[in-house]
Amino acid sequence: MPLRRRLLFLISLVLIVCLIGGGVLTYWHGVRKIDLEMSSAINVGETAMEDAIAALAASNDGTHTIGRIVVSFNGDRHLRAKLLAPDGTIARSSSVRLPTDPAPTWLYDLLVSKPQVVSFDLPGEYKSLGRLSIETDPLNEVSEVWEDMKLKLIIVSAFCSLVLALVYVTVGRALRPLENLSTAIGRVAGGDFQAQVSETGPQELAVIYKQFNEMAEQLARVEHQNLRLHEQLSTVQEEERAEIARDLHDEIGPFLFAVDVDAQTIPPLLMRGDNEDVRERANAIRQSVGHMQTHLRAILSRLRPATLVDLGLSHAVDQLIAFWKARRPGIVFEMDITEVSFGAALDALAFRIFQEGTSNAVRHGAPNRIVLSARRTENNRLRISVVDNGTGLKATASRGFGLTGMRERVTEKGGSLVITEASGKSGVVLVAELPITPSNPILAHANDDTRAGAA
Ligand SMILES: Nc1ncnc2c1ncn2[C@@H]1O[C@H](COP(=O)(O)OP(=O)(O)OP(=O)(O)O)[C@@H](O)[C@H]1O
Ligand SMILES: [Mg+2]
Incomplete structure (x- = not known):
């Protein structure tokens, strides 16, 4: 997997783990908050209900007053008041204020356990009307948690997107010269030592690029030197050959000619029986051969200095x-x-x-x-x-x-x-x-x- 993708994958993984951790914490915090809010709401509601029931004794129209007690809870954010008939049916009920942005049902189910309920007996002459009760309804509280969660999610998503974008751009920029380096290495491998890379980028990589450039320059120098050496070697060899050819021509050629001339004169001298002249010619031939041997040795010793x-x-x-x-x-x-x-x-x-x-x-x-x-x-x-x-x-x-x-x-x-x-x-x-x-x-x-x- 390319380095950039691998880095992005790992960072995304870390961010997802953080998100899950954050989600768990938000859940735990939400549950606690709802519990606390509901408990304090029911405490307040209980006091209010007890006061209202105590005031019933002074009322001329108790039945109407009981209805007003229930209605007075209308629009409460956390509590619902009910008048329960002796048979358990709901004779009257207040309505809880509905949130502007209700939370989805799954969140409600996830956060809310059983509602807290407190029942109140009505005083003597009203007992036949049933009982009053208040119960918690955390609809508004869950919707607050939902809003909080949405805000956090937006912030975290923006943060993650920003981090990933930054990593993507930074790593991409840092690695771009590496692609150039790889191309340049390919060129050097193919024998093109003029290849160079830009020495920009992160400090650690810039050092490598610099060293690569130096290596390529060194290789180019060595190649140039080799070429010159090769050319020089050929020139030296050419010169050597020309010199040997000249030597053979100038030093050996005349003696061979002399030997030939001397050898040609011998048969007529023999015919004439001029033995003295024959001996002279033979000596001359030997001398020429001696000269040739000396020159030949000199040429050979130049060809094989080790000898x-x-x-x-x-x-x-x-x-x-x-x-x-x-x-x-x-x-x-x-x-x-x-x-x-x-x-x-x-x-x-x-x-x-x-x-x-x-x-x-x-x-x-x-x-x-x-x-x-x-x-x-x-x-x-x-x-x-x-x-x-x-x-x-x-x-x-x-x-x-x-x-x-x-x-x-x-x-x-x-x-x-x-x-x-x-x-x-x-x-x-x-x-x-x-x-x-x-x-x-x-x-x-x-x-x-x-x-x-x-x-
Ligand atoms: N004895 C000397 N007198 C004057 N200059 C010299 C002498 N020896 C060397 N140099 C100088 O040093 C240079 C380098 O010598 P070197 O032997 O490395 O190369 P070169 O003789 O020019 O070529 P090559 O030896 O490769 O055929 C020579 O070109 C010459 O200028
Ligand atoms: Mg020299």
Whole structure:
């Protein structure tokens, strides 16, 4: 059942219980009021009747006077006087004043029990006329209770209607943004992260709407970042492929051509029996193959850097420097790596940092000197740094993925990464510190032992 309907149902239930309680109280109060009123009316009536009967002795026309006594009760609100003949029949009776708005019979039956009756004997000579009596008739009293009840019912009904209307409107208003929220959640589930909801409404719900909006914005940001990453990845892959194609073409192609040329010259030389020249050609072919093997290894190591690191960090960094030297001969590289390896996991991470740090320096800083260093600090941490003397960080530096990815990797391993301008001179200093602990799988010492064992 919807929340609004459920609330209305519960409130109506409470109001009905209150109404029933109020009805019972009104009934009880009505019964008591009628009883009290009738008792006091009959007391007053009794005194009046006794006085009137006492005055009969002084009357010249008793029969007429008795009739007047009965008639004097005409129009009374609570009492009816009667003259009862000796045989019990009603010889005369007064009439009770009728209420302007009589109560329904069911209420009369509900409230009224037996009427109170008091009989009076007539003095000596009038005894033969019968007896006088007064009896209560609560018709007017019941009609008062009825009017009272009607008024209360109108007030209570107005109150209940007002309460229900207020609850209906308030809950409806409070819940309307929830419907919007549900629509917005549906949109987010469908991949539309631009969905937002208005942050109005009750305080508790406004907090939820605000958090939803923040979540959607965050998702939109992540999606945008993913898109950029994806685009960048494709670009990088394209560049990589183009570079490999160029390398294969420029480095391998000429040697293959040379091998082909040398191989073609061999048969005529053999025919001529020129063994010396054949040997020279064969050596030239071997040289070309040797060059091709070197280039092929360089290309393969770029495609699979992990294989590079397998031989230790310093070896991999050597290859990295060779790669850049071939492309930027103007840059002087310095390497300060105290240990051949710090363990496979740390070596791989350190190599990634060197790779991105060097690439950033070359791409953004145009330096003529880059120093790559990896050393164990006194508190058993691995300190990796890439320092260049390039143009330094620009104030408007864009946020790429290189540093972000690097920082994520380092933080994952419990380390820290700081990139700053070189103090006092131009250039950039990139420093990463990583703990050398069992959480970073292989310890430097363990590795040293392995190498010592292998030696
Ligand atoms: N050595 C450096 N010299 C000068 N500027 C640098 C250097 N390293 C980083 N920066 C600046 O920091 C920015 C962020 O670097 P980051 O590696 O995160 O991204 P990127 O190199 O621009 O792109 P990506 O690495 O995603 O291809 C760079 O765009 C550049 O402006
Ligand atoms: Mg970069």
